[in-house]
Amino acid sequence: MTAPRAKTTALARQILEIARRDGLAAGTHLPEVKLAERLGVSRSPVRAALALLKDRGAVKLAPGQGYSLALDSDGPAFAAIALPEPEEAVIYRDLVRARFANLIPPQVAVSDVMRRYDCDRATANRVLAQMSEDGVIERAPGRGYLFGPVLNDARAYEESYRFRILVEPAAVLEPGFRPDPKRMKQLRARHEDLLRAGIETVPMAALFEADAAFHEAIGDFCGNRFLAHAIRLQTRLRRLSEYENYNDRERLSASCHEHLAILDAFEAGDFRRAAELLRRHIAVSQEIRPNFDKVRALAHRRLTRV
Template sequence: MQSRGDQSTAHRIAADLEIAILKREFENGVRLDENELSARFGVSRTPVREALGRLALTGLVVQMPRRGTFVRQPGPAELLEMFEVMAELEASCGRLAARRADASQVEAIRKADTACGNALPAGDPNAYYAENETFHQAIYDASGNRFLVGKALRLQRRLMFFRQMQLHLRGRPAESRAEHAAILVAIESGDGDRAATLLRAHVAVQGEKFHSLVVHLNRNEW
């Protein structure tokens, strides 16, 4: 039986590796060597093995008997499916937020939208993304549904790299901010259906937007 210390260490390693994989420090198909990871984190192979097992449950890695553990990044078809689910989750959050948000929660969304606007002039998509992430999380919180929030946060994190990457498409940050403004108005006015429709369109990457994202990723050796 593992001690609480071993479990805590494995949890920390899994969290650190998850971020590294999401940031694409490890490319698709790369084998994660237990000895190298043990040296990287200064631990024995036991918590590393446990951490890799946890990551396998998330789909970020695949474990193959007698071969090892390999990073698994989504392909275009799976990526589109994930964005479709993300769009529906955010639509649900927006609908509930418009109906349930109190004054302080609406103000939090408003402040996050203002921060997004303040990040635009710098022309740094990564800086904008950080504020954009806060805007969406404020809407999640305002939904008042903890189960839904948990699902949305997990998929938002899984799509972190790709959501950030699409903001590098020409003109996308400005478009995103304009979409935020309309979403905010719908939530402020209590129009749940309008908020859901706008958030669904805001998050979805279908058609030309998805094609542009895939092309951009290919140029970065996806």
């Protein structure tokens, strides 16, 4: 089977996110026209994305009725839907991990990407453009791009957490901070499901995605686009950093409970308490530092394994 285009996969992910944020139930009709308007595209790419989601069991197609959601968006089966990664996403992640493992220098050019991944110039340009937009790299004064901090050493780790301690509690205290009840309900259900399933047995990727969804929601709730962007960037850097695969599961269990306490404060409208709980939550996580030498060695071994 031919791999789906990057745009198709990206739109499929966006449709899943719409379903998740809107709290859609199984059986909800998914009109192509409305989705196209909401996503700012024509109907054809939306139809391709829905077809991909049908192949993955996320939606179903009834003759003469169109597509509808096959699963409740707040259930574990929906959260477990896996979409194929486009080539650009695989290259993007591998580049960051290669940098983390010191397998590539801090400066990279289009030709380096083409040679390393045997891809065409258009693909390499798309990867580097996305990395630049995400703030992972920036234009070098001369040729190519320079990597920014990728949380690949103790100093970057400390700077990231200190930045988060400054930014995330401040987002909660923004005048426009308005938690979305539907999204909070989804976050609560997701965390409770993880705790019920047992942190020790849940895949690490699912744990991190739940953590990322919680922190990104804070940015979205605050009503400040600059703070929201900063929080999303930090989450993206954490997701791309190899050491996230080696977190302490006992700490992750405590982290889930802390997230639930913060949600309680949101629901009570006590944003000052929520901000203080969030500050403590990030500060405690900051103290659990990875062994960067060990994790970098593991990353290096994985990336160079033949």
